[in-house]
Amino acid sequence: MGDKIRIDQRNRAGPGAAPPRAGGLAGGRVAWRAAGAALCVLLWAVAAAAGIRALEIGVSSRLRASELELALTGRTEFRAFTLDAPRRAVVDLRGLDWSDLRAPAPAGGPVSAVRIGVVEPGWARIVLDLDAPMVIARAGFHPGPDGVPRFRLRLVPSDPARFAALSGAPPGARWQPAVRPGPPAAPPGAAAPTVVLDPGHGGIDPGALRDGLVEKEIALAAARAIAARLARDGRFRPVLTREGDAFVPLAERVRIAREAGARAFISIHVNSEPTGLAEGISVFTLSESASDRAAERLAMQENRADLLAGLDLEGETSTVARVLIDLARSGTNLRARRLAEAMIAVLAERGRPIGANPHRHAGFHVLNIPDVPAVLVELGFLTSAADRARLAAPEWVDAVARDIVAALDRWLAEEERRLAAGR
Ligand SMILES: [Zn+2]
Known part of the structure; x- marks a missing residue:
């Protein structure tokens, strides 16, 4: 398969898929584009996702390929991309609650560290530090053997030039400032610095x-x-x-x-x-x-x-x-x-x-x-x-x-x- 992107849609509405919400998109919708340096992969398994929890996270490497696997209580919108200098792979998942999980320690392979957390309101992020140029070969949801949905990101080896060309955050994945509460009012009659x-x-x-x-x-x-x-x-x-x-x-x-x-x-x-x-x-x-x-x-x-x-x-x-x-x-x-x-x-x-x-x-x-x-x-x-x-x-x-x-x-x-x- 080389460096080609494939979005796996098998069984997208199979066991473990959350039922479509009223007014939402029935089934899956896949939108992907590769424009210049930016590569954006978006998938909606359901139109809106709220209250989804991460149950388990693992990173494994085999035959020079690495795979991130997440067990979740439901499917949700995601975006996956790589960034250069330093080399990282990033997965954002909408509406995901991380509170039960800790980042796993990677067991060898080209993924040297894993960080998880909230990067902006409503989006959880996983960052994989890469010791070598790796590109996204596959990203998507699958039903697990136990019926629990699994998100998988598969990374395969590439060369530095190709990695650099494919890397960059999609516009929607740039950090957007949250609506924050205004500063407290100054005491009456005083222009406090x-x-x-x-x-x-x-x-x-x-x-x-x-x-x-x-x-x-x-x-x-x-x-x-x-x-x-x-x-x-x-x-x-x-x-x-x-x-x-x-x-x-x-x-x-x-x-x-x-x-x-x-x-x-x-x-x-x-x-x-x-x-x-x-x-x-x-x-x-x-x-x-x-x-x-x-x-x-x-x-x-x-x-x-x-x-x-x-x-x-x-x-x-x-x-x-x-x-x-x-x-x-x-x-x-x-x-x-x-x-x-x-x-x-x-x-x-x-x-x-x-x-x-x-x-x-x-x-x-x-x-x-x-x-x-x-x-x-x-x-x-x-x-x-x-x-x-x-x-x-x-x-x-x-x-x-x-x-x-x-x-x-x-x-x-x-x-x-x-x-x-x-x-
Ligand atoms: Zn500090």
């Missing part, structure tokens, strides 16, 4: 993991703690880039900050490093060249978030690099550095664990906001036992949230003084 709080990672991208601690969860808890204090004090208006366990692309986080006319942007993360020796809080600002090797490595790690979620960012990298250079020289970045210094000062005064070189800089994409001073706080290292104990304690996270709010107050007062003095 907006602070955008950005909990790192989310959804399909968990961030760093260690001993049951998950970066995306700690980041969200800390951002919520800061937002709650800001909302209570009323001097700043908090806006969160994500309010739950959702995947939000880095560019969307930047867009939220700009649209909100934010006075400051604070991205919240948790670090990890191989030696296990580093501990404490660090605050990062943007620069075209990194302050040190570890900061550079960290920025690369954090910048990978979109790739991990299977977004197609081809062609965006050079623009990012160009904007970075302009930004690092701008007044916005000077204001961001002052905010970072205020945070370090407050944290040090209050005896929080901070590193020997706590204010560092590197090329973080999420700090690349032309008109908003932006800092990235790493609350500690999941690779340090002492930091893990602190990060697992809600009281500690809340105390640091209080310190960050105090630093914002101090920084804003200084900004206002400079403004009044015309500096």
Whole structure:
């Protein structure tokens, strides 16, 4: 069969197929096209799918071909495609609930990692990292021996050029911003400046993991703690880039900050490093060249978030690099550095664990906001036992949230003084 796409329609209305809903499409409908670099495969087994659960997931490799198999409680609309640099295969399934499942560890073969999660409301995503160019040979639903519908994706070896030509996200599979609730209203009579709080990672991208601690969860808890204090004090208006366990692309986080006319942007993360020796809080600002090797490595790690979620960012990298250079020289970045210094000062005064070189800089994409001073706080290292104990304690996270709010107050007062003095 080679690299040819075949959509298997056998038994599409056989045992295990969900009955067509009223007003829905009876039976299956297949639409597929291969236009230029984009290849899109769509199949509706039923017109609308809601409340479908994933029961089992497996990835196997045999004779150089790899197969993903999913057992589901019903059939649903799907899209399957590959992405290059790095090589990935992506399957999106509409209305699928993942909550009972964990991503399987692939047992050898060209699939090196599997991630599952929600990438946008209403669509669940599976991302397979590929060690070699593999193209989609087959994608579709089959009735399993037990009558439970199975979704199968079959990948076969290809060459790099053909893989590149066939890869690309179909237009409908690009991330669409969800309709989000508007920011909370400012306190009456006060034009409180907006602070955008950005909990790192989310959804399909968990961030760093260690001993049951998950970066995306700690980041969200800390951002919520800061937002709650800001909302209570009323001097700043908090806006969160994500309010739950959702995947939000880095560019969307930047867009939220700009649209909100934010006075400051604070991205919240948790670090990890191989030696296990580093501990404490660090605050990062943007620069075209990194302050040190570890900061550079960290920025690369954090910048990978979109790739991990299977977004197609081809062609965006050079623009990012160009904007970075302009930004690092701008007044916005000077204001961001002052905010970072205020945070370090407050944290040090209050005896929080901070590193020997706590204010560092590197090329973080999420700090690349032309008109908003932006800092990235790493609350500690999941690779340090002492930091893990602190990060697992809600009281500690809340105390640091209080310190960050105090630093914002101090920084804003200084900004206002400079403004009044015309500096
Ligand atoms: Zn992170």
